[in-house]
Amino acid sequence: MQLVERSDLLNFCEMQVMVEESQLELTNVAIGKTATQSSDWSASFPASNAVDGNTNTNWGSGSCTSTQGEEGAWWKVDLGANYLVYVVIVTNRQDCCETRIVNSEIRVGLSEDISQNTQCGDIITESQTSQANIYFQCISPIFGRYVSMQLVEGSELLNFCEMRVIAEEL
Template sequence: MVSPCTPALNAVNIARQGTAEQSSPYLNFGGPNLAIDGKRSGIFSDWTCTHTSNDSPSWWRLNLKASYTISTVVVYNRLDCCDTRLTGAEVRVGDSPDVSKHVRCGTIEVTFPGSVHTICCNDLIGHYVSVVLPNQPQYLTLCEVEVYGEAVTPECKPGLNAINIARQGTAEQSSPYLDFGGPNLAIDGKRSGVFSDWTCTHTSNDSPSWWRLKLKASYDISTVVVYNRLDCCDTRLMGAEVRVGDSPDVSKHVKCGTIETTYPGSVHNICCNEMSGQYVSIVLPNQPQYLTLCEVEVYGEETTSPDSNGVAG
């Protein structure tokens, strides 16, 4: 029988562009990225299959690096032995790194040596795909996982020829970090996420840490795009709030959105829905933490005043 969600002939396996982790290692064998190496061999000695320890639960998690509507997940089982270990494995999709918070697409119920399982996810949306063996101590081995779906385009993604108004402004931050990472490095037009390229900001370990952009005038802000660090420390940006306001005091700015999931080099499109202000800020509230921004782009239109027709009020 052919699964109703069998991938199209020329469908792109988006798993290959992601990165994988698993609940534990098994000695020095079976690393998690072996499930997305494009090799479907079910022979463990071919070094193409993952392997966890005897966890409860055992899990494998794929970070797609963006949000996707997931149509299909295809799981390739082990051929040389131990095929029944995959019985009861759940394929899940979610936006949190925590696999227990993912939504289940389907369960692998019947296995045989070298079995291939096509799981319909019916366009569930998520940043992560996981395979989990719940409620039982068991080894989890995956000889390949393929994922098919379409990228979710943020509604507020800047237009093709939109002008980044941040480049016209000036920036400040809550504190310096030695002589490195000045605030204007976030608006220099360079998106490199490598700190040693001298293109990223860096505060001290403040509470709160903040970065503030002063625009040349008041703007209706549609979108703020934040580029995270690539070389290390990406989780420091977790919980950062993008805000807009007319006061230099960032505590008086109104929140547009929060960065909730990060990965090395992550890019975050925050919708501000035409919120008006002369300042845009990024704040790490309620926690001592370094704030590093490798680029901030701001898109919007200058606010039109009631007297813009030249008639005095």
């Protein structure tokens, strides 16, 4: 609603917007898919832990993943097919070390080279890391097969517990 050719106040009490129910069926398309990372902290915390469907935020649960401390550490999942990706949800550790994902970004696209893909959402800030689930809303759905998370600044472990890729199956 906008006033046109007037400078009065715009004042109203309620607005209702009616839309038809969407036929979109969005699901987590990352569960069980092939995941890789720049390095493994240990054999007990491989990349595949982040797509096992277990959203436990405790390191001791055996469901988290971790790289070694390195510049530009990254994690990537190959969805095995092309999807329209709407949202990526990262489940962060909550038992300790929550800030290990600060300055990370999510990228989605068709290239195995994650730097060639489109960023989804903003870079993770320290204030977000206290949340168990961090949501990355893509500005518009991104067509892609690969979804990645990468530290874009600093030399640290990349360490988190689950990544869900909410997408439309084509």
